[in-house]
Every structure is written in C-alpha cells, then in structure tokens.
Amino acid sequence: MALFDKRLQDVHNELAAGKLSAAELTDASFKRIAETDGKIGAFLTLNEESARARAAGLDRDAGAEKGLLHALPAGIKDNIVTKGLRTTCASQFLSNYNPIYDSTAASKLRDAGAVTIGKLNMDEFAMGGSNENSSFHPVRNPWNTDYVPGGSSGGSAASVAAGQVYFALGSDTGGSIRQPASYCGVVGLKPTYGLVSRFGLVAFASSLDAIGPLTKNVEDSAYVLQAIAGHDGMDSTSANVAIPDYVSALTGDVKGLRIGVPKEYMGQGIDPKVKEAVLAALKVYEGLGATWEEVSLPHTEYAVATYYLLASSEASSNLARFDGVRYGVRADNPDNLIDLYRKSRSQGFGDEVKRRIMLGTYALSSGYYDAYYLKAQKVRTLIKRDFDQAFENFDLLLGPTAPTPAFRIGEQIGDPLTMYLNDIVTIPVSLAGVPAISVPCGFADGLPVGLQLIGKAFDEATVLRAAHAFEQHTDHHKARPQL
Amino acid sequence: MNITIRDVEHVAGLARLEFTESEKGQFAQQLSAILAYADKLGELDTTDVEPTSHVLPVTNVMREDQVRGSVSNETALLNAPDEEDGQFKVPAVLE
Numbered sequence: 042m043a044l045f046d047k048r049l050q051d052v053h054n055e056l057a058a059g060k061l062s063a064a065e066l067t068d069a070s071f072k073r074i075a076e077t078d079g080k081i082g083a084f085l086t087l088n089e090e091s092a093r094a095r096a097a098g099l100d101r102d103a104g105a106e107k108g109l110l111h112a113l114p115a116g117i118k119d120n121i122v123t124k125g126l127r128t129t130c131a132s133q134f135l136s137n138y139n140p141i142y143d144s145t146a147a148s149k150l151r152d153a154g155a156v157t158i159g160k161l162n163m164d165e166f167a168m169g170g171s172n173e174n175s176s177f178h179p180v181r182n183p184w185n186t187d188y189v190p191g192g193s194s195g196g197s198a199a200s201v202a203a204g205q206v207y208f209a210l211g212s213d214t215g216g217s218i219r220q221p222a223s224y225c226g227v228v229g230l231k232p233t234y235g236l237v238s239r240f241g242l243v244a245f246a247s248s249l250d251a252i253g254p255l256t257k258n259v260e261d262s263a264y265v266l267q268a269i270a271g272h273d274g275m276d277s278t279s280a281n282v283a284i285p286d287y288v289s290a291l292t293g294d295v296k297g298l299r300i301g302v303p304k305e306y307m308g309q310g311i312d313p314k315v316k317e318a319v320l321a322a323l324k325v326y327e328g329l330g331a332t333w334e335e336v337s338l339p340h341t342e343y344a345v346a347t348y349y350l351l352a353s354s355e356a357s358s359n360l361a362r363f364d365g366v367r368y369g370v371r372a373d374n375p376d377n378l379i380d381l382y383r384k385s386r387s388q389g390f391g392d393e394v395k396r397r398i399m400l401g402t403y404a405l406s407s408g409y410y411d412a413y414y415l416k417a418q419k420v421r422t423l424i425k426r427d428f429d430q431a432f433e434n435f436d437l438l439l440g441p442t443a444p445t446p447a448f449r450i451g452e453q454i455g456d457p458l459t460m461y462l463n464d465i466v467t468i469p470v471s472l473a474g475v476p477a478i479s480v481p482c483g484f485a486d487g488l489p490v491g492l493q494l495i496g497k498a499f500d501e502a503t504v505l506r507a508a509h510a511f512e513q514h515t516d517h518h519k520a521r522p523q524l
Numbered sequence: 525m526n527i528t529i530r531d532v533e534h535v536a537g538l539a540r541l542e543f544t545e546s547e548k549g550q551f552a553q554q555l556s557a558i559l560a561y562a563d564k565l566g567e568l569d570t571t572d573v574e575p576t577s578h579v580l581p582v583t584n585v586m587r588e589d590q591v592r593g594s595v596s597n598e599t600a601l602l603n604a605p606d607e608e609d610g611q612f613k614v615p616a617v618l619e
Contacts, residue, residue: 141599235580248578277585278578346562357539364540366612371605378617382540395541399532399551400558402539416565418575423568425576458557474579498579 044069045204046257046521049113049264052207056112063096063112063156066207070114070158074205077524081181081190083200085119086127087159095156108154109268115150116200116209119160120167121252122241123147126157130243131175132165134369134389144241145273146210146252153268158206162196165391166360167217167245169193170463173454174393181450182225183522184488188447191221197255198225203524208265209255214246215348216443216467218253219479223442223491226481226520228508229255230262233499234474235280237266238273244359246352247278249471258518259480259509263287266501282499290502291509296330298507299435305341306440306466306493315441318483318490323439325514326507336435338427343420344469345461349397350404350417351472356394357401363389396457421472428473432497437507440466442479442491466493476501480508481517489520527555 044066047055055061071089078084092114099112117123120130122140124147129135143151150157164174172180172195180195182188183203190199194211198221201209211218213231222229230253237252244250254265267288272281302323307316323333365371365385372384390398404413431438443463453460470477475498482492492511496504512518532548532555543551597610606613 138603141595141602235582274587278580278582280580280582340568343565343568346564349558350562350565361540365605366614368603369605375615378615379540381615383542386540387542390541396551396554398539398541399535400555403527403531403535403555403559406535406538413559413562415575416570417562418577419570419573420565420568421576422573423570425579457554458561461558472579 043204045207049261052113053107053111063099064093066112066114067092067096067156067158070206073203074158077203077205080186080524081183081199081203082178083162083180083196083203083205084116084159085129085131085162085177085196088126088157091126092156092158099154099156108152109264110150111154113155113207114158115155116158116161116197116206117147118163118194118197118209118211120163120212120243121146121210122243123157123160126160128160130166131163131177132389132391132394133176134363137370138368142241145238145275146269147241149269150210161200161209164193164195164393166243166356166394167193167212167214168356168393168397170216170220170460171453172196173450174391176391179450182447182488183524184226187449188488189224189450191224191443191447193217194229194255195221198222198227198229201225201227201255201257202522204521208261210252210269211255212242213251213253213471214249214352215471216464218255219442219467219477219491219493220464222255222479224447224489226489226522227255227257228259228262228478228480228518229253230266230478230501231471231476232266232270232501233280233476235278236282236476236499236501237269238271238276238279240273240275246355247359248355249352259478259505259512260288260291262478263291263505280499285502287502287505290506292506293510293513295326295507295510298326298331298437300326300331300333301336301431301435301438302333303338303341303431303438303440304335305338310444310462310465311441312445312485314485315445315490318485319439319441319492322482322492322511325511329510329514333439336431336438338431338469340420340423340427341469344424344472345465347417347420347424348464348468348472349400349461350413351421353397353401354404354414355401357398357405360394360398365389393457424469425473428475436503438495440493442467442493446485446488446490470495474498476504478504478508480511481520482515483517527552527559
C-alpha cells in the first residue's frame with residue numbers, strides 16, 4: 042500500500058512507534074513528484090530544502106507534543122501566501138513575488154505539524170474551471186492526461202489524486218475546490234463562508250472566497266478542517282463561532298437523515314451517466330436508513346449570471362492593487378505613472394483575468410451599476426432564500442458536483458460562457474455561503490464523477506458525517522489513477 | 525446588451541488596461557455575449573428584495589485601539605520593483 046494511502050491515525054501510530062519518520066514521508070512526497078509531475082504539472086514551486094529541514098526538525102523533537110497533522114506532506118494552492126516561499130497566483134504578474142508574511146491557513150497548518158512541500162498550480166488568480174488559464178503551464182488530469190483536472194484548484198486536486206502529497210489546500214469562490222475534486226476523483230470541501238480565515242488568501246471575490254481541504258478521503262478532510270477552522274482577528278469577515286470536533290462527528294450513522302434532492306440539479310444539461318451515479322448514491326443512503334425527497338431551488342437558473350456579475354465586479358476592485366508599484370513585475374519604459382499602471386497590468390494579466398476585470402468594471406461603471414451589480418445582489422438574496430427554505434425541511438441537499446465529467450484540454454477554452462456553465466451546480470451554493478463537499482461516487486467513461494452534499498451554514502459536521510457514511514459503504518474513493 | 529469598440533475603450537481606460545485593435549473586437553464580442561446572458565436576471569421582479577452584500581450577519585467589526593508591531597520599512601520594500609531612500613519609486617506624476 043502506498044504510504045499516502047494509509048489512514049492518518051495509522052501514519053501517526055507508525056511515527057510514534059518509530060517505524061516511520063517525518064523525513065521518510067517528506068522524501069516519499071518529493072520522490073513521487075519527481076516521478077509524476079512531468080506528466081501532470083501540479084506544482085509551480087517546490088519547497089524542498091525547507092521541507093526537508095523541517096521534517097528533520099520534527100524527527101529530532103520526537104518527544105514534543107504532536108499536532109493534528111504532524112509530519113504530513115501538504116501542498117498549498119499558489120494564491121495562499123507563504124512567507125519566504127514564492128506565491129504567484131499562477132500569474133506572470135507575480136512571478137517574482139516572495140511574501141513577507143504567512144497566511145493564517147498556512148501558519149495553522151504549520152502549527153498542526155504539517156510539512157509544506159510546495160505551491161500548487163491553478164487558474165490565474167483563481168479565475169477558471171480547467172486550469173488552462175495558468176500563465177505558467179496547464180495541469181493535466183491524472184486519470185487521463187488529455188483531459189483537464191478542473192479548476193481553479195486543479196493543481197491541488199491533481200496532486201492529491203496522483204499521491205504526491207498527503208493533502209492539499211485549495212480555495213473555492215464558485216466551485217474551485219469541489220469541481221476539480223470531482224474531476225480528479227478526490228474529496229474537496231468548501232466550508233461555510235467565514236469559517237476559515239482568508240487572511241493571506243489573495244482576494245478574488247471577497248463576498249464568496251473560501252479556503253478548504255482537498256484530500257483522499259472524508260476522514261482526512263475532517264482533520265484538515267479541524268486544523269484550519271476558527272476565528273481570526275486578522276480577517277474581519279471571519280466568523281466567531283464555536284468549532285465542533287469534526288473527526289468525532291464521523292459516526293457512520295445517517296439513520297433518519299432527511300436529504301433533499303434539488304430537481305434543478307438533476308435536470309437539463311446533466312450527463313445521464315453522472316445522474317446515474319448520483320441516483321446510485323441515493324440508494325446507498327436509503328440502505329443506511331436516510332430518507333430523501335425531491336425539492337426545488339427555483340432560482341438556480343439565475344445563479345451563473347448572478348455569480349459572474351458579482352464575482353467579476355469584486356475582482357475588478359480587488360485586482361486594482363496590482364499596479365506594478367509595491368510588488369509584482371513592472372513594465373519597462375512607461376511614459377508616466379498612469380502608463381506604468383496600464384502597461385504593467387496589460388503585460389502582467391492573462392486573457393481570462395482581463396475579461397473579468399473588464400466585465401466587472403463595466404458592471405460597476407456609472408449608468409450600469411443598478412442594472413447589473415445591484416440587480417445581481419438582489420437576485421443573490423432570492424437564491425439564498427431558496428436554500429433557507431429547503432433547509433426548513435431537510436438536513437442536507439444532494440446532487441452532482443458538476444454536470445459532466447472532465448472535458449478535453451482545449452475543448453472549451455475559446456468559449457468563456459460554456460466554460461462558466463460547468464459551475465452551474467456549485468455556484469448557487471457559493472452564493473448562499475453554505476458548506477458543501479464533493480466525494481467520488483463513480484466513473485463515466487473512465488473519468489471520476491463527484492457527488493455534492495450541501496449543508497446548513499456552519500453545519501460541516503453533518504456534511505462530513507454523511508459523506509463519511511457513504512464512503513464507508515462504497516469503494517469509489519479507493520480507486521487510484523495509473524501514472 | 526451590445527458592447528461597442530468605444531465601450532471597450534472606455535472601460536479599459538477605467539480599468540487601466542490597454543488592448544490591440546483585434547483584442548478590442550474580441551472583447552466587444554465576448555462581453556456582449558456574457559451580458560446578453562446576464563440580461564436574464566431582468567426576468568425577475570426584485571422590487572422589494574434587499575440586496576445581499578454579505579451572507580453572514582456581520583456588521584462593523586471593532587477591536588481595542590492598541591499599539592501593535594508592524595513590518596519594518598526594509599521588509600515592506602522587499603518586493604518593490606524600484607525604490608529610493610526607503611520609499612517606493614515611480615515615474616514623475618507631475619511634469
């Protein structure tokens with residue numbers, strides 16, 4: 042059995058018994074990356090020297106108290122800043138950026154004992170659903186390297202699927218953890234908005250952005266969430282709520298759980314093979330004593346338009362900070378200060394980022410604000426109410442994570458609108474701010490399919506419990522790609 | 525919504541971006557298509573609906589006004605493309 046397929050508790054027992062060392066775990070990670078990353082391109086920057094020194098330090102201090110993620114090799118998406126470790130957001134603009142501070146998520150991983158192996162590829166500034174928008178190189182799906190891994194956390198999902206790291210962190214604005222998890226056959230959790238601090242996450246759309254784990258199984262997801270969740274004075278949008286024990290919530294018991302299946306998530310545009318896998322998952326839950334009924338989220342069809350107006354508007358404002366003055370790559374020979382901004386931004390940003398800045402700037406501009414931005418904020422309220430009403434009768438909502446399995450590299454890149462529609466069942470959840478997980482639930486034509494479980498705000502415990510129970514009675518999460 | 529080349533030039537000016545002629549044509553076409561799709565929201569009556577700017581019931585977040593440490597001048601300039609006398613350097617703003 043591969044080292045990273047072992048259960049977390051078994052790894053920790055072997056470490057405690059002296060049968061395994063942090064150095065060996067770190068070594069296994071770099072070895073696997075050397076063997077496989079030429080094929081999938083998950084990493085942008087490796088942290089080899091520091092990681093090996095840290096692992097050696099953990100082995101030396103064997104008597105010290107062990108953290109929840111002690112000695113586990115971790116990959117971090119490249120929009121989560123890491124002090125002294127290059128952080129590019131997969132953009133040429135930040136190709137030379139070396140952060141002077143740690144994000145809260147990165148420092149919490151460190152406090153929990155994890156070893157940062159390197160920084161993971163993504164769509165530039167987290168804008169995209171295929172990882173083809175990385176300005177360095179695309180990521181390839183480990184299950185079939187002609188296919189996309191999804192995005193924007195495609196490097197995180199592909200790296201975990203390929204067994205390069207024990208787990209990874211990603212970020213999700215409209216589906217960027219869940220959709221690549223679905224395409225790559227791993228577990229991806231988007232926590233409730235505000236549960237995990239965004240201090241040090243390079244902002245894309247501040248009313249939606251969330252950091253969360255990508256793991257091989259639900260148990261690992263619970264451990265990583267435990268380590269990174271919690272209030273942070275450095276992020277004023279961080280929620281001040283009590284953090285439950287997520288691992289002990291994994292009881293395997295879903296008897297009496299009331300599951301709602303949004304009919305809009307199972308209708309038009311959903312691949313029949315994806316639908317079949319989701320229906321098979323419902324059978325599993327029935328067998329475990331849960332009940333399910335169809336429910337309607339009537340404003341689902343407006344979610345994608347709402348999302349692209351709001352997220353692009355917020356992005357156009359957030360990305361104004363990239364001007365070539367304080368950090369990033371500055372254009373040569375500007376005529377004056379305005380020209381410095383213009384040239385640096387035009388040379389530094391890729392096409393998709395420019396497209397969203399343009400859309401957002403337009404939606405916020407004089408004369409169009411009410412018609413686009415304000416209208417979208419009002420429709421967001423209607424979408425959120427759909428969820429509030431559904432959760433009056435159900436503990437959990439269930440559907441596919443994405444309408445189709447992964448698509449071929451190059452297939453959709455020329456058509457932004459079609460690409461945006463891949464997020465049709467993840468975006469409404471982001472707009473409502475509630476938590477959701479994608480877990481492997483089968484294959485269609487050799488490519489993984491993800492099941493999405495959606496919970497009430499701050500009820501990650503129920504989401505994880507239900508996902509874990511499913512995993513206990515299926516083998517989909519045990520399948521590994523041949524690389 | 526039909527976005528013209530002039531609209532693209534106006535918005536690009538606001539966003540501090542510049543484009544070639546062919547890029548302008550492409551953006552006009554793609555933004556028109558995206559906004560035509562967004563016009564779908566007009567089907568909904570939102571007269572009495574409050575806008576959602578934040579999904580959590582969070583208003584102003586305050587903390588005690590205490591003096592804390594900060595990054596040093598030297599550290600703050602570590603990523604500066606150009607600097608002089610401990611400050612970020614840019615081209616002259618006034619001629």
